Amino acid sequence: MAEDLKITDRVVIPDSELRERFSRSSGPGGQGVNTSDSRVELSYDVERSQAIPDELRDRVLERLGHRLTGGVLTIAASEHRAQLANREAARERLAALLREALAPPPPPRRPTKMSKGAKQRRLQAKKHRSAIKQLRRGSHD
Structure with a gap:
């Protein structure tokens, strides 16, 4: 199953x-829960990796x-009974995490002013709501 992971x-x-790394899982497993090493810990050294270009590595390390832990990203998967399924789950989770960290930052927000019409509509709606609540009040004289 040794194949490269495309991010x-x-x-x-x-x-x-x-x-x-494989270890005994505490999750589902039936009779084989204490005998099979189905839990998978997938580790990837982000700091020393040659696969990530230098300009992107800083972004990943920051995010x-x-x-x-010491520049190493570790993903644990133990939700499946089979070791192979947990290996696939860990690889998919690692790829998704790195894909999200590698994504370019969103464009900066340009602050805008509220238009006069929008401001008037907002205030009118507040006054209308206030009037409705005012009518609910009974006279407590």
């Missing part, structure tokens, strides 16, 4: 840069800084 058209992580 974007420009970024493909070679399988040699991914490390997998995923809270998830990195």
